[in-house]
Amino acid sequence: MMILLVTVMTYLFYRLTKQLNKKVAFPLFHPLLATPLLIIIVITVLNIPATEYLDxxxxxxxxxxxxxxxxxxxxYKHLPLLKKHLGLIMVSITAGSLIAIFTSYGLSLLLHIDRSYLVSVLPRSITTPIAMEISKEIGGLPTLTTVFVIITGIVGGIMGPAVIKRFAITSPMAQGLALGMSAHGVGTNKAMEYGEQATTFSTLAMILAATITIVLGKLLIPTLVAFI
Known part of the structure; x- marks a missing residue:
């Protein structure tokens, strides 16, 4: 019964906030931010334990x-196009993945964030399911990593289009790679507004960033954590 209740409630809240966000383009109304807030309010009022909701x-x-x-x-649909630009794509996403990890690490040290929080924030720039697994492997808190991933996605989804417009970026490849790398799933959803090619490159960026971060999670991140 609880599974049905939670599934229906979460879905309805998401649909509600998504429609609201379409009518009122305000950051706080973004579904990935507004839906959790509504859920928190409901389970608090109904006195439902967070663990019970998660189950x-x-x-x-x-x-x-x-x-x-x-x-x-x-x-798969645009495989020939992706093969043509594979070298450039790999260099771009590898650079983006390294920058994401090092900026997270540097800011965490600068702000004197607790070690468990620091480890949890390092895989923030990839899609949620993979970020959670990497966080678990390197000793982070997967639930906290999810929060950082969502925040990164929302910020990237809001700022990405503004940057694309400001610098007059018209290449579907550049648009897609930028959105997919900076805002993963949210960015890919946003890339749909720029066309099918941009969506494809955004999808590829999201997947490659996750793959590269898995490798870095085994090689680079443990070394960085050892210096804490």
């Missing part, structure tokens, strides 16, 4: 995996 929402959490894998469809 009930396990079905939705498990759907993140298949949803991520489904992004392979547009990549």
């Amino acid at each position: 009930g929402a396990a079905f939705l959490t498990h759907m993140l995996g298949p949803a991520t894998i489904a992004f392979a469809i547009p990549i």
Whole structure:
């Protein structure tokens, strides 16, 4: 019963905030921010333990995996185009992944963030299911990593289009790579507004960033954490 209640409630809140965000383009109304806030209010008022909600929402959490894998469809569709620019794409995403890790690490040290929080923030620039697994492997807190991933996605989804407009970036490849790298799933959703090619490059950027960060999670991140 709880699984059904939680699934329906979460879905309805998401649809409500998504429609609201379309009518009122205000950052606080973004579905990934407004939906959790509404859920927090409801479970607090109804005195539902957070662990009970998480258990009930396990079905939705498990759907993140298949949803991520489904992004392979547009990549397959535009495979010749991706092969043509593979070298440039790899260099761009590798640089973006390294910058994301080092800026997170540097800012965390600067702000004297607790070690467990620092480790949790390092994989923030990739899609949620993979970020959670990397966080778990390097000794972070997966739930906290999810929060950082969502914040990164929302900020990137808001600032990305503004940067693209400010610098008059018209290349679908540049638009897609920038949005996918900086805002992963949220950025890919935003890339749909720029066309199918931009969406494809954004999807590829999100997947490659996750793959590269998995490698860095094994090699680079433990070394950085050792210096804390």
